[in-house]
Amino acid sequence: MPVSEPMSLVWLILSLPLAAAIAAALLSPSRFGRTLAHVPLVVACACAALLAVTLLAQWHRIPSGRLVSQAWTWFAAGQLQVNVSLALDPLSATMLAMITFISAWIALFSTGYMSGERGYARFFAIMSLFVFAMCGLVLANNLFLLLGFWELVGLCSYLLIGYYFTKPSAAAAARKAFLVTRLGDVGLVLGIFWLWKLGGWHTDLSAILDYLAQHRPAEGEISLVCLLLLCGAIGKSAQFPLYVWLPDAMEGPTPVSALIHAATMVTAGVYLVARCAPLFVLSSTAPIIIAWIGGTTALLAAVLALAQTDLKRILAYSTVSQLGYMFLALGTLGTVHPALAVVAALFHLLTHAFYKALLFLSAGSVMHAMGGVIDLRAFGGLRRLMPITHLCFLCGAAALAGVPLLSGFWSKDLILETVVAASEQGGPYSGGYYLLLLIALVTALLTAFYSFRAYFLAFWGAERVPSEAEGHAHESPLVMTGPLIILAAGALGAGILLEPITHSLSQFLATTPTVQQAAQWSAATEWHVHFNWTIALISTTLAAIGIGAAALLYHRGEPQHLPAILEPIMSLSRRELYIERVYHVLIVQPLEGLAFLAKVCDNAWSGTIRLIAALPGMAGQWLRVIHNGLLQFYAVGMMLGLAVLMTFVILRVAR
């Protein structure tokens, strides 16, 4: 395969981070591990990003709209044949470019943020492995390969959340994240196997879809498969009811939160649903369930973010909420044109990656300066101390809040339009979509409020610096502020560049073969992205109200006396709506009871076994006296035994 061919570029993009992971791991025992371990990751991500952008720029040379590379058979047993096959289509190419671009800047940021930490090389090795796994997840055409990469990103997430593994809370958070996502993955595995059966025993997604085009399965069966796949997506993308791991995952280093738990890994669920859009189109019930899960999560997480005092926790809940938005957009799959739903979700995914990575990195910059403290009650008024970080955080918060013309505004607006379109279609669920629209608007208001609450608490009012900063709190070095500025530019301009004027993203994504297939299978015929002035006006007003309220209440940078109406909801939010408590009573405690019962049974059983094992020992204790070391004694014993035997034989024969 010549190097200039697109597919070899894809293999190169995939292998660069893997090589970086190996290089960083090999560096770790040497004395360069503390100083040079970041080089492989930064170089690999930068090169991969360049290659991915090259691919996008050269896309017009690919006539078929999809490239599939069937490299080799991973394993085969009977009907099951699993190939290592990659597929590059507009959807995965977009994701690939986003992942490599964001991770390149985050890698650069981490070189400053992580300097001097213990396990410096370990951090960069796992980060490289994560980038490799994420690229593989996006590119995998085979469902089992996808599952492998899916678990690999989960593993990297586990390792990085537990990076400070000597801290008990970090270890517990890592375990929780691993177990909760695994709960969803059970559904994913079942769904994949069911899809394998439905899809004529194919394991490549493209082959399954081609088969399903010929052999349309029963509606109920495909709905079940969709819901099972959705379980995996919910776990990975931290949707209600499995979102609980993501806020705790903030125990990891901040670049990890930015890359894995905001920009890339948590969007894997959204990507999975978008990739399997044709399946979801075939089901009539699965999309509305996705929409309700997304809407519920968006509102719930926004409420939970209202009163948090940990800056990273606010951002984590905000991520959950924004992922809920994306799921809400995907929930309109069957009702509106699939291309519209996928474009809305992916557009929000891209802009969210920019501004949420920016927000997290800004929080990391603050945390770096504050000596590891991230509690908003401990510091404030950093506006003059950290001017660049302040401006970058402001850009991110404004984009998140949906300030007009910034990237978050456009993508959120597209999602709202999609939901409006779904409610206007007049299907059986149009009332539901209308309700979801209201929920999404309320969420927009709350989002503006909590993002600016965090901003004001951190950067306004009198300057307060915690004692942990040890008196030398300062603006971060260029290696950290540089990525912040780049991402801030993305958060400001990516939205307007990609969609509202040029429509380039929607036109590009609409050529994705799977999206076109979904369009063929769905009832919807035409689609267009049109700017809805009413919705834009309403959401802008809501954002303004939210920002205004936050400014009114928190502009002094310290918690104010809240109006009486807000107090109950804030206090509920502070206690996270008692959801952890409910989970504890409903799930953890019964399981602990079950574990105790199992322990009792196990002890009883193994006690019996031990008793049986003790009997020969006791007999041996009693018999060991005859082992006295005298050879003649043994010989006599043998002779007597022989004599008894002979007597017996002779008497038997004689009778």
Next chain:
Amino acid sequence: MITLWHCLAVGAILFGLGLTGFLTRRNLITMFLCAELMLQGVALNFAAFARWHAQMYGQVFVIFAVAVAAAEAALALALFLTLYRQARSMDVSVWQSLREAGVPATVDPDPLPPPTAAEEEEIVHLPPAGLRPAISRKEEHAGV
């Protein structure tokens, strides 16, 4: 006429003698010889029955047993040599120290006399063919 019963009787006598010797003697080499005697008694039974049945199987087995016994003798004598080097005695009851831990030792009412200093000195050398075996180093020097 030598009948089967004659052969069996000789075999039984050999076996009985070997058994008695094995149970009563304490010298390792004597015990080993007695064990060989028992083995030969059994082998004689094989040969006798082979003849009585007019078959070769028994004889094949005897040859096999004799060959194995020869190999076993080589091994056993080598072991005895090392045992002697350890304990400076051929008495088998010396090795009752190998009994199970915690079992009281069997007191020997009639132990072998300890080796005399002269016996300690004696180192047996193979003499050149046709010469009287040298008994002690002094005599050996004197003799040569």
